[in-house]
Amino acid sequence: MMVPVADRDPHPGDPSDPNAHQRGDHPAPPPAVPPGNLPALPPAGQPPLGPEDTEQWRKFQEFQRFQQFQEFQRTQGDELPGETSRPKRRGKPLWVRVLRSRWFRRLVYVIVFVLLLNWAYDHFFGNPDEDLPASVTGGSKARRTVLFATSPKVAVRMVYDNIAQEVLPDACTRFESEEVEMQFARHFNAPDCATAVHRLHADVTDVTRYSLPRFPPRMDLTPGPDGSVVISSCEMEVHDGPRLGRFTVKVIPGSRADQWTITRHDAEPDPCPVPSPPTR
Numbered sequence: 001m002m003v004p005v006a007d008r009d010p011h012p013g014d015p016s017d018p019n020a021h022q023r024g025d026h027p028a029p030p031p032a033v034p035p036g037n038l039p040a041l042p043p044a045g046q047p048p049l050g051p052e053d054t055e056q057w058r059k060f061q062e063f064q065r066f067q068q069f070q071e072f073q074r075t076q077g078d079e080l081p082g083e084t085s086r087p088k089r090r091g092k093p094l095w096v097r098v099l100r101s102r103w104f105r106r107l108v109y110v111i112v113f114v115l116l117l118n119w120a121y122d123h124f125f126g127n128p129d130e131d132l133p134a135s136v137t138g139g140s141k142a143r144r145t146v147l148f149a150t151s152p153k154v155a156v157r158m159v160y161d162n163i164a165q166e167v168l169p170d171a172c173t174r175f176e177s178e179e180v181e182m183q184f185a186r187h188f189n190a191p192d193c194a195t196a197v198h199r200l201h202a203d204v205t206d207v208t209r210y211s212l213p214r215f216p217p218r219m220d221l222t223p224g225p226d227g228s229v230v231i232s233s234c235e236m237e238v239h240d241g242p243r244l245g246r247f248t249v250k251v252i253p254g255s256r257a258d259q260w261t262i263t264r265h266d267a268e269p270d271p272c273p274v275p276s277p278p279t280r
Contacts, residue, residue, distance in 0.1 A: 148252065148255065148259030148260065148261065149174075149249075149259065149260040149261070150257060150258070150259065150260070151258075151260060152221055152229040152231060152249040152260055153215050153221070153231075154260070155174065155247070155249045155260040155261065155262055156213075156231050156233075156236075156244075156247050156249065156262075157211075157212070157213060158170075158174055159171060159174050159244060159247070159262070160210060160211055160212075160213050160238070160241075160244065161211040161212075162174070162197070163197055163200050163201055163204070163210075163241075163244070164201070164204050164207045164208075164210045164211035164241065165201075165207060165211065166197065166198065166201040168194055168197060169194070171193070171197045172184075172193035172194060172197065174261070174262055175193070175261070175262045175265070176250075176261045176262060176263045180262060180263060180264060180265060181193040183264065183265040183266075184196060184244075184245075184265045187245055187265060187266070187267040188200065200241070200242055200244070203241055203242050204240060204241040204242075205240040205241065206239065206240035206241070209239040209240045210238070210239060210240045210241035213233075213236045213237060213238045213239075214236065214237040215231075215236055215237075216235065216236070216237060218235075219231070219232075219235050219236070226250070227250055227251055228248050228249065228250040228263065228264075229248070229249045229250070230246060230247070230248050230249075231246070231247045231248075231249060232246045232268065233245055233246065233247075233268060233272075234246075234268050234269070234272030234273070242270075243268065243270065243272060245265055245266055245267050245268045246265070246266040246267075246268050247262050247264070247265060248262065248263050248264035248265070248266075249261070249262055249263070250263045
């Protein structure tokens with residue numbers, strides 16, 4: 001009588017077991033380093049290795065295949081399992097590269113050098129005309145007035161306009177110097193030019209009409225031997241406000257397009273004398 005013999009269950013993880021893959025009995029992942037004390041293969045004609053030696057030999061072969069797989073991936077440029085990709089280095093911003101560039105630093109050096117050279121020249125040599133009177137150089141007037149008059153009529157009309165609208169300091173900087181300002185102030189019994197402007201503005205009854213005085217054609221605006229033009233308020237047509245006396249206007253020497261400034265002020269009778277009728 002034959003006794004049935006159960007099939008021998010293959011050793012778990014035995015590579016000779018054809019059902020190992022289906023049962024999920026795959027061996028654990030290969031170790032990071034090959035195991036030591038590996039047994040040598042028995043020579044031909046010797047009995048086979050025992051189960052433990054066979055398992056160690058199998059793990060060693062899997063480790064070798066895993067190393068070959070890693071080497072293959074390195075040659076293909078693929079990322080190895082478990083490795084994290086390194087972030088790519090971003091280039092520096094454009095403005096950083098410009099500031100650190102050699103040509104930019106040279107440009108800054110040149111600008112600083114030019115500024116220092118200009119400062120040194122002004123400091124040690126200065127302006128040869130800075131100590132001359134304003135009537136000669138016109139430089140003092142350039143610091144006192146923002147906008148120059150382009151004709152004798154405009155120079156006087158702007159004084160009327162500034163007083164009509166009580167614009168300071170423009171009403172006073174129309175004059176060539178502080179000395180001429182004080183001439184104007186004294187003729188209206190004021191301690192300074194600004195006070196005279198405030199008092200005269202209080203007597204204006206119509207700002208628009210007063211700010212636009214007229215110059216009749218009979219007025220003589222021909223420059224004298226010294227190049228100055230004298231304009232009398234009594235000869236002008238002034239409405240709705242006080243007349244401002246007699247102005248002496250002259251071109252600023254060296255100015256562009258003949259810019260005019262008031263170099264003298266004189267008082268006139270109030271009221272103005274009635275002009276005599278022309279003789280035939």
